[in-house]
Amino acid sequence: MKDQKHSIVVEAVSKFVDSDSEPVAGRYVFVYTITISNRGEVPARLLSRRWLITDAHGREQEVQGDGVVGVQPYLQPGESFRYSSSAMIATPVGIMKGSYAMVTDDGERFDTEIPAFTLAIPRTLH
Template sequence: MQDTSPEHPDYAIAIDIATRYLDEQSRPDEELYYFAYTIGIRNTGARAARLISRRWLIVDAIGFPREVVGEGVVGEQPHLRPGERFEYTSSTFFKTPYGTMEGAYTMRGDDGTEFEAPIPQFVLCIPRMLH
């Protein structure tokens, strides 16, 4: 996914996502299902930008939402020049065997321009749960 804002055509961020179920940490008998997700963030624009903050909407299988807002990612605020990529892994849990996440990164260009890089919705699911 790429975000090129009409107001800021020089800024574009591509995001890729990989997920996995953390069987060793999960306790289905207690309705706790843990998942890891790895996010790759690539600056596909013409100008450098720093990831300032993140906003997540996390929704379990019965529709219970949680919102997470914070500075940076995994304690960092990576600065990405055109063509550079930053990758990190984090985790979350659900009380159901699957759920979704989506959100946005707030980015700031070196010239002070702020823009949002949307994080597309993705599914976190125990293996063989969905087709």
Template sequence: MNSPSPSIQIDVNTRFLPDQSTPEQNRYAFAYTITITNKGRAPAQLVSRHWLITHGNGKIDEVRGPGVVGETPRLMPGEAFEYTSGAILEAPVGTMEGSYQMVTDEGDQFDAPIKRFVLSMPRVLH
């Protein structure tokens, strides 16, 4: 196995969705836009995802599934894939973290870690 080591960069932008939230029912909706960039020298395909979603009240949801938003993008070196998805929390603040399971054209599998990011209703965190 002498393929170049894969390097996947993951950038996240989040926003609170007040029109889809009902705080009196402990329902806080957030959108997150993720950009996945192949910084390596070999193609890589995203095949599945694993998320840990931590609500501000301590509850943790674990999510696993194929692809993202119904797609399994194959990224050539230098290519990026962007998608937007959402999460519903039971508290006005929480975090998400996880990984994408990737595979190279040679069949080598690896995880691309997604660093913890914060979902927060405006003016909750100072």
């Protein structure tokens, strides 16, 4: 049975930023927009993030830190929070995935998975 108390859903959309990228130098920049939705039964605050960014050569970057874009959003049941950020990799295709550490009002901590999503320049993948 799925845990209805803690149900945080994460959706991601990425876009290649040609103007900030330098393919000849192995610099591919992507902007990603994340929507975090609390579909659970209790409020929760996002404390920290952990990202694993993998390029097409299998090189991994791990990024950890407090909150997202300088905030630790507090989500009541039914609320969502959306933000955008960016990532740079050395190949035209990569993957990002990770997790958010969350806490409820009563101090209960839980992790929410950020499902893997693709970073790819247009017309690279079919």
